[in-house]
Amino acid sequence: MYPDRVVSGMRPTGSMHLGHYHGALKNWIKMQSELPCLFFVADWHALTTHYDDPSVIERSTWDMLIDWLAAGIDPSQATLFIQSRVPEHAELHLLLSMATPLGWLERVPTYKDQIENLSNKDLATYGFLGYPLLQAADVLIYRASQVPVGDDQVPHIEMMREIARRFNHMYGKEKGFEEKAQEAVKKLGSKRAKLYNELRTEYQQDGKEEALEQAKAMLDDAQSLSMGDRERLFGYLEGSRKLILVEPQARLTAASRLPGLDGRKMSKSYGNSIALREDKASVEKKIRTMPTDPARVRRTDVGDPARCPVWQFHQVYSDAPTQEWVVKGCKSAGIGCIECKQPVIDAIVKEQEPMHERAQQYLDDPSLVRAIVADGNDAARKLALETMRDVREAMGLAYT
């Protein structure tokens, strides 16, 4: 089997805010120490909605990379790169498009939603329809096993899986596959080869899933096999196809959602966001002036945290005793709203302090970020080329 790997990207369409941090970046930071991770700036994806004004993309790309590093993404653990610097993404997108039914793209739920939500833009374009397919190429090209997503993105991962399955079925037919697979079985050594054949029979004749799992574990341990033989043997276990693309799993993120200052989704375009590296005075001002429960007109009026966006901030930032203090104080008019907001201000400022410090070195010397990304681009491209070699060969485009 191919090694476990995580792939995820973000579109550079504006500066990053605390909603992005709590919704996605914190999760990336956690994952980078658990599995090999590739995090990319999805600049081509940004063009699908910003094709008429791409000026924001280049600036946001570098700002976003500094935000990632400031938040705690560690380039010694994760690979950071820019999508368009690995042109094989486009090649795989094109090749996958040849065999992807139009209906698969049209039925992706976010397609219609986005067209309705962004009604000020003309999104009746070829690029926008193909957006989920480009996403599939972004993931499949690294044979990623896991993709961190929110609930709304699960249908995209399902489609990626269907695309990988269809590709393997169509193009995994290798000339002389059976013979090559049997040769590879022999390379396991006589004891393991015997076990492999027994487990394969148990799975194929009796449908025993445990036999399949045991055989896969054995192949994982068989260090002497080449990558090609290993994939043949994985494919041979289940049928007669080579596995060229890997079906990724959705890794659902239990991210805490930080709403905007007005309680709606945090978004720069709604004017309700706090930037990831917002300065302290501005954070204080924004929180002090953010709306509260409309029923609390005077200090003596009782309120209800359930109707107040500040409470949602407390749910992300405050410990249980503070939350209890808020609920009691609000419902009894024992505390004022400015008093209630102070722990939130303190927590945000504390959270941002190390981010400002980490960002400073990259702001002082932008060549550091350029160097990190250049290394990441090279590393990502190397992995992408490994997959593309197999894809080109399978589709008859190797010309050797």
Ligand code: SF4
């Ligand atoms: S006391 Fe706190 S929770 Fe209650 S309305 Fe004021 S800011 Fe909101």
